[in-house]
Amino acid sequence: MKSWLFVIVGIAALVLTKTPSHAAVQSEPTKHVVVIPIHDEISKPTLFILRRGLKEAIEKHADLVVLDLKTPGGEIDVTLDMIEALEKYPGKTVAYVNDEAMSAGAFISAVTQEIWFSPKGVIGAAAPVSSTGQDVESTMKQKLVSYLKARMRSISEGKGYRGEVVSAMIDAESELKIAGHLIKQKGELLSLTASEAMKTYGEPAVPLLGAGISEDLTQLLNQKLGDHSYTVNRLEITWSEKLAVTLNRFEPLGLSCEYKVVNTGKVALPWCPGHHFYFTIPWTEDTKRSDYSVRIQADKTLKQNAQGLLTEGPLLKETENLAEPAIIDTFHTRLRSNEAVVSQKGNGGDIVVKVGTNKVPDPSATFVTWSLSPESPFFCVEPWMGPANAPENKVGLQWVEPRATATFNVSVHVK
Numbered sequence: 001m002k003s004w005l006f007v008i009v010g011i012a013a014l015v016l017t018k019t020p021s022h023a024a025v026q027s028e029p030t031k032h033v034v035v036i037p038i039h040d041e042i043s044k045p046t047l048f049i050l051r052r053g054l055k056e057a058i059e060k061h062a063d064l065v066v067l068d069l070k071t072p073g074g075e076i077d078v079t080l081d082m083i084e085a086l087e088k089y090p091g092k093t094v095a096y097v098n099d100e101a102m103s104a105g106a107f108i109s110a111v112t113q114e115i116w117f118s119p120k121g122v123i124g125a126a127a128p129v130s131s132t133g134q135d136v137e138s139t140m141k142q143k144l145v146s147y148l149k150a151r152m153r154s155i156s157e158g159k160g161y162r163g164e165v166v167s168a169m170i171d172a173e174s175e176l177k178i179a180g181h182l183i184k185q186k187g188e189l190l191s192l193t194a195s196e197a198m199k200t201y202g203e204p205a206v207p208l209l210g211a212g213i214s215e216d217l218t219q220l221l222n223q224k225l226g227d228h229s230y231t232v233n234r235l236e237i238t239w240s241e242k243l244a245v246t247l248n249r250f251e252p253l254g255l256s257c258e259y260k261v262v263n264t265g266k267v268a269l270p271w272c273p274g275h276h277f278y279f280t281i282p283w284t285e286d287t288k289r290s291d292y293s294v295r296i297q298a299d300k301t302l303k304q305n306a307q308g309l310l311t312e313g314p315l316l317k318e319t320e321n322l323a324e325p326a327i328i329d330t331f332h333t334r335l336r337s338n339e340a341v342v343s344q345k346g347n348g349g350d351i352v353v354k355v356g357t358n359k360v361p362d363p364s365a366t367f368v369t370w371s372l373s374p375e376s377p378f379f380c381v382e383p384w385m386g387p388a389n390a391p392e393n394k395v396g397l398q399w400v401e402p403r404a405t406a407t408f409n410v411s412v413h414v415k
Contacts, residue, residue, distance in 0.1 A: 031063040031230035042074025073103025086111040097121035114211035117194035124191030126169040254413020268399040274384030275410045281379045290323040295341045298332035332367040350415040355383030364396035383410040
């Protein structure tokens, strides 16, 4: 199943696509696997992707979750939230270091039951840094290192040398010796290649960190589960999710717009700004418009007649189906909340459009719900300072006095 979600400012959608394990299967597969990509820099969108994948794995009764790791690291607070989500997950998990799991990627790998590597896989160098990549102040760094080492030891209990190894990736000032062998000297952070992670120590011989090396995910699953005795649900990240990761530099999974007018003249200026946020409906294949709804907390609705004048609008429920014709070209005003929420039935990732920054906006603030027809492949939620034709209708029009500045804020994000 594929998914598309087009929004003027970029919004993310998440779809799990069921694919055959690799080749033709002679008998009915007995195992179900979910693969979750943890790629690029770790940030809020990565956490959302992980949570959705784990939720899907629970709902599908997955036998195994594989984290496909290809990350240089990222935000420590997000990483800790991801660790917590993985700790709460009741099923079996495997990390596949698909070339790199550095810094935060090493922490996430440590939570799983097994860590597998591609032949070129590298893991480690997990000392805490600031969100800008700069070194943390000395005292704070000591506290973070101490906390992270304790957390990793707790997570790694009963998993061989993992606790000691990951601690050596965090703390440059510690020395690591395993079974009399010096693995890391003081003054450096530990990083391991795939072959180094698989090297064995002690009696009985135990690999330093890895559970195996495989050329790709298919070979990994064949080694663990048997050739083609499984099906795979691979989390497919759409172009819009990739865009959301980029937009995360501004806001997690969203964008804010600020309109500003500066009156340098000698008379007051009228203004009533707004914005159009468009997105495709349906945004998931094999769904229909009636699978989506919009929630707007408004005490009044209005319509616009052929002359552009406002008239009484329809009586609508707080949460209305997008297939309802009455919501097309309707003004929702006297809002009790500055949020309009568009949802897909049985799926996460609500689209939240906000008007203004106050939870209860100005009485004239308005959401417009618009589409060409109930069959149109798109829908629009418009946050406005006031209803349409404010000068003629004298509703929502505001004035900016001479030498004054006024601003108006709207935003859209995935919840």
